[in-house]
Amino acid sequence: MVAQLTPAKLTELNERAQAVRRNIVAMITEAQSGHPGGSLSAADILVTLYFAEMRVDPHSPQDADRDRFVLSKGHAAPVLYATLAEKGFLPHSELLTLRKIDSRLQGHPDMKGIPGVDMSTGSLGQGLSAANGMALAGKIDERDYRVYALLGDGELEEGQNWEAAMFAAHYKLDNLTVFVDNNGLQIDGPVADVMSPLPIPEKWRAFGWNVIEIDGHDYDAIYQAIQTAKTVKGRPTMVVAATVKGKGVCRMENMVDWHGKAPSHEECTLILSEMDD
Amino acid sequence: MGKATREAYGEALRELGARFKDIIVLDADLSKSTKTNLFAKEYPNRFFNVGIAEQNLVGTAAGLAAAGKIPFVSTFAIFASGRAFEQIRNSVCYPKLNVKIAATHAGLTVGEDGATHQAIEDISLMRTIPNMTVIVPADATETHQAVTFAAQYKGPVYIRLGRMGAPDVFGGDYEFCHGKAVQLAEGNDLTIIATGMMVATARRAADELTQAGLSARVLNIHTIKPIDVAAIVAAANDTGAIVTCEEHSIIGGLGSAVAEVLVENAPVPLERVGVLDVFGESGTPDALLAKYNLTVADIVRAAKRVVSRKK
Numbered sequence: 353m354v355a356q357l358t359p360a361k362l363t364e365l366n367e368r369a370q371a372v373r374r375n376i377v378a379m380i381t382e383a384q385s386g387h388p389g390g391s392l393s394a395a396d397i398l399v400t401l402y403f404a405e406m407r408v409d410p411h412s413p414q415d416a417d418r419d420r421f422v423l424s425k426g427h428a429a430p431v432l433y434a435t436l437a438e439k440g441f442l443p444h445s446e447l448l449t450l451r452k453i454d455s456r457l458q459g460h461p462d463m464k465g466i467p468g469v470d471m472s473t474g475s476l477g478q479g480l481s482a483a484n485g486m487a488l489a490g491k492i493d494e495r496d497y498r499v500y501a502l503l504g505d506g507e508l509e510e511g512q513n514w515e516a517a518m519f520a521a522h523y524k525l526d527n528l529t530v531f532v533d534n535n536g537l538q539i540d541g542p543v544a545d546v547m548s549p550l551p552i553p554e555k556w557r558a559f560g561w562n563v564i565e566i567d568g569h570d571y572d573a574i575y576q577a578i579q580t581a582k583t584v585k586g587r588p589t590m591v592v593a594a595t596v597k598g599k600g601v602c603r604m605e606n607m608v609d610w611h612g613k614a615p616s617h618e619e620c621t622l623i624l625s626e627m628d629d
Numbered sequence: 630m631g632k633a634t635r636e637a638y639g640e641a642l643r644e645l646g647a648r649f650k651d652i653i654v655l656d657a658d659l660s661k662s663t664k665t666n667l668f669a670k671e672y673p674n675r676f677f678n679v680g681i682a683e684q685n686l687v688g689t690a691a692g693l694a695a696a697g698k699i700p701f702v703s704t705f706a707i708f709a710s711g712r713a714f715e716q717i718r719n720s721v722c723y724p725k726l727n728v729k730i731a732a733t734h735a736g737l738t739v740g741e742d743g744a745t746h747q748a749i750e751d752i753s754l755m756r757t758i759p760n761m762t763v764i765v766p767a768d769a770t771e772t773h774q775a776v777t778f779a780a781q782y783k784g785p786v787y788i789r790l791g792r793m794g795a796p797d798v799f800g801g802d803y804e805f806c807h808g809k810a811v812q813l814a815e816g817n818d819l820t821i822i823a824t825g826m827m828v829a830t831a832r833r834a835a836d837e838l839t840q841a842g843l844s845a846r847v848l849n850i851h852t853i854k855p856i857d858v859a860a861i862v863a864a865a866n867d868t869g870a871i872v873t874c875e876e877h878s879i880i881g882g883l884g885s886a887v888a889e890v891l892v893e894n895a896p897v898p899l900e901r902v903g904v905l906d907v908f909g910e911s912g913t914p915d916a917l918l919a920k921y922n923l924t925v926a927d928i929v930r931a932a933k934r935v936v937s938r939k940k
Binding site for chain 1: 653674675677679680682684685687688689690691692693694695696697698700715716719720723724725
């Protein structure tokens with residue numbers, strides 16, 4: 353065991369994740385548009401990164417030595433915005449402007465507008481390359497920041513990921529830790545049926561990555577994977593995180609329909625009260 | 630024949646490497662052809678070959694720029710503007726990242742490689758993207774200065790370069806001014822507006838037109854975007870007819886850009902010399918230019934046509 357979260361930290365992460373999940377549901381409902389399933393599945397990973405690990409400061413969002421995070425699966429923007437709000441980068445009140453005209457909170461993240469968003473993403477398959485560039489810049493400048501990225505499992509069907517996979521291993525980007533939010537579902541159905549990217553860990557191993565397989569809703573496991581990755585030299589790390597799409601909202605869990613659908617206001621009230629229980 | 634613009638690019642980059650420590654150069658297995666190998670030899674720690682993977686080439690550059698670097702990426706124009714189009718749009722131009730795309734082997738004069746390698750749509754593709762600057766240098770001198778400009782400018786730039794030696798147009802006293810057309814000859818009967826390697830051809834055409842009793846103004850438009858509206862409108866008002874020349878499809882490139890300016894500001898007869906919405910083929914550069922209507926004679930014919938259309 354490399355490191356462990358204190359009981360107090362575990363409680364905090366749990367509370368933060370709960371707040372993030374409630375905000376995800378509320379903001380998508382208010383927008384009447386957005387992607388709840390893949391936002392909820394990634395909430396525990398983002399909360400662990402931002403509240404137990406990443407060196408970021410809302411008062412200095414452009415600090416050259418900050419850790420970076422690239423949300424390659426940009427449609428999960430609500431989980432990023434909610435986490436950034438929780439961290440103090442954004443006012444909570446702004447979350448309800450998601451996807452509305454004149455809002456900074458675009459349907460997919462726009463780095464120009466929002467402090468704390470390190471890369472504009474949304475067209476799948478492009479985030480890992482950008483994360484590579486940031487990690488490479490860190491190596492060139494001998495800065496000790498780390499770069500994190502989150503990919504979807506369906507997203508792995510995009511070929512650019514595998515170009516980027518080769519690059520990161522070739523240039524030994526050991527300051528790069530990437531998560532796959534392995535929730536098993538994409539828009540048209542189970543990833544295994546639509547166009548199987550399986551087996552995921554074996555593919556990344558074959559590309560020369562250090563691969564760690566975890567339960568993506570277990571804070572200790574997420575935290576330990578992050579710590580282990582920091583000790584690995586000469587290779588990037590891929591954390592294949594088994595997750596549940598819609599996690600935390602019973603009626604959405606493992607339901608492909610909730611990939612890109614907004615709850616009605618009535619459903620939202622019901623969901624939020626169920627989450628209180 | 631002067632130096633190829635790709636050669637001038639490689640030399641400029643090597644020179645700029647000393648001045649701009651943040652310049653990082655990426656290439657996709659074509660560094661000997663794009664001439665980024667000159668930089669690589671001088672600054673091996675700031676050169677990265679990404680292999681034959683243009684999407685990752687552009688995406689990695691976006692990440693480098695997001696972390697404060699000035700990445701120059703090079704490959705053939707067909708792959709830069711085509712294969713990586715959406716990466717340029719979404720990962721570079723949308724976030725307005727400081728990435729320079731120096732695309733070589735543009736146009737038909739790639740030659741024997743044939744249609745698959747002849748980018749005749751790249752100006753069109755690149756100029757349609759918001760936040761993008763598009764530069765097509767005419768010769769080695771202009772290339773050197775355009776590359777220097779790109780290194781200092783903050784934001785995405787696409788520079789279109791050629792494989793073949795380009796006739797020298799400019800002397801040592803030339804000063805590149807971003808977004809400003811360069812008048813190379815004065816005339817009253819029409820204006821020939823050219824870009825890239827066609828600038829030298831346009832000049833020769835103007836000389837020939839003098840023999841035929843027509844005096845042509847010649848404008849070099851090196852910056853396709855943002856285009857010099859004032860110079861085009863002045864040319865229309867002063868000479869009343871325009872011919873555009875480009876080693877590119879007549880759809881979407883310089884000819885289209887000039888047409889857009891003319892119809893909105895100063896409608897006058899226009900003829901476009903360029904590739905007529907067809908693919909190229911294998912052949913020597915000269916044979917291709919002749920077959921696809923990109924010669925002095927083609928410009929002269931277009932000039933006579935356009936003048937005859939004047940009211």
